Amino acid sequence: MRIDILSAVPALLDGPFSTSIVGRAQKAGIVEVHVHDIRKWSTNKHKKIDDTPYGGEAGMVMAIQPIVDAIAELQAERKYDEVIFLTPDGARLEQSVVNALSMTGNLLMLCGHYKGIDQRIRETVITREISIGDYVLSGGELAAAVLADAIVRLVPGAIGDGASALSDSFQDGLLAPPVYTRPAEWNGLKVPEVLLGGDHAKIECWKDEQALSRTMRLRPDLLGEDLGKNKDGEDV
Ligand code: 6GU
Numbered sequence: 001m002r003i004d005i006l007s008a009v010p011a012l013l014d015g016p017f018s019t020s021i022v023g024r025a026q027k028a029g030i031v032e033v034h035v036h037d038i039r040k041w042s043t044n045k046h047k048k049i050d051d052t053p054y055g056g057e058a059g060m061v062m063a064i065q066p067i068v069d070a071i072a073e074l075q076a077e078r079k080y081d082e083v084i085f086l087t088p089d090g091a092r093l094e095q096s097v098v099n100a101l102s103m104t105g106n107l108l109m110l111c112g113h114y115k116g117i118d119q120r121i122r123e124t125v126i127t128r129e130i131s132i133g134d135y136v137l138s139g140g141e142l143a144a145a146v147l148a149d150a151i152v153r154l155v156p157g158a159i160g161d162g163a164s165a166l167s168d169s170f171q172d173g174l175l176a177p178p179v180y181t182r183p184a185e186w187n188g189l190k191v192p193e194v195l196l197g198g199d200h201a202k203i204e205c206w207k208d209e210q211a212l213s214r215t216m217r218l219r220p221d222l223l224g225e226d227l228g229k230n231k232d233g234e235d236v
Contacts, residue, residue, distance in 0.1 A: 001104070001155050002032045002078070005144050006070050007111045008049060008062070010037045016145040025158040033148060041066040041073070050114050059115040067110065067117060071125050080108040082127045086140030086147065087112045090129030093147065095170040097130070101147075102154035109147065111140030173222060173234070177210035 007013060017023060017033045025031045039047045043065060050060040071083060081104035091097075101107060110117070110126070122129065132143040152158050159165050169176040180191040194206045215222050 001030070001102075001152070002034070002106045003109065003148050003151070004074055004080075004107070005033065005035045005109045005111065005141075005148070006038050006067065007035060007139075007141050007144070008038050008113045009111075009139055009141055010035045012139070012141040013145060016149065021158055022149055022152045025152050025155065028157065030155055030157045031152050033152075036070065036074075038062075038066050038070055041070040043069075053115060057115065061115050062113055062117040062121075064118045064121055067121055068125060071108065071110070074108060078106050080106045083108045083110065083125055084147070085110045085112060085117065085122060085126045085129045086131075086143040087116060087129055088131050088134075088136050090131040092134070093130050093132050093150075095150075095168075098147070098150040099154060102151045107151070109140075109144045111144050113139045170222075172211075174211040174215045175219060175222070177207040177214065 005013060013035045017026065017035075022031070022033065026033060038049050042049050049063055049066045051063045053059065053061045074080070082101065084107060086109060130143070130147060132146050137143060154165055165171070167176065180195060184191050184196060192206065194202055197203075
C-alpha cells in the first residue's frame, strides 16, 4: 500500500510515521508513506498557496492551482483509489471506513488549512471527505496522521500478531475488554480469577461479557436503542 499526503506544513508529519507500527511497516516494505509540501507546486513567485476569500470573510482560503497541479502530477504517476480531504466538516471517521480503506492500494490525502480549500476542488478532484471528530484542529495534518495510522495497522504484516487488530475496540461494534499483566496481585488488587486458569472457553465468555458491560456503561450509543444490537442493527 502507498499513502501520499499533501500538506502546507509537512514538518508536522515528520514524527508520526518514523516509529512504531507505521515506521516498522515502512521499513518492512509493507507500506510507503510520502509527505509532499504543497508549496512545491505553487507557480506564485513567493510560493503562496492561499488567497483571500470572495465574499469578504475573515481568514484565507487554499487556492486551486497548487493543489490541483500536485494532485494531477501524482495521479499521472499512479492511480489512486481515493483522494481524501481531511476537514472538520467531513464525514466523521469510523472503524468500518478505516477497514475499507486498509484494503485499497494507493491513497492520496489532502490536509486542509486556514478557512479550507476552494469549494471547486472539493466538487471535482476529491472523492471522500473525512473528519476525525467534532472539534477543530489547526490543520488536517494530525487528522491525516490519525487516519494513516488507523489504516496501516490493519494492513497484513503491519502488526506482528494479526489477530490482535481484529480484537481492537470497535472491530465488533463493542469496546475491548480490560487487560491485565503481571503481577497477579498489586496493592491488594487482584487479576480476575478466570484469567489465571487455563479454561479458554470460560476466558472468551468472560471477555465477551466484559466487552458488552463496558460498552453499555461507557458507550451505550454504540449499542443503539435496542440492547443486544449494534448501531447497524446486528446482534452482538
Ligand atoms: Cl480532518 N481537520 C481539522 N482541521 N480539524 C479537524 C479535523 C480535520 N477533524 C476533526 N477536527
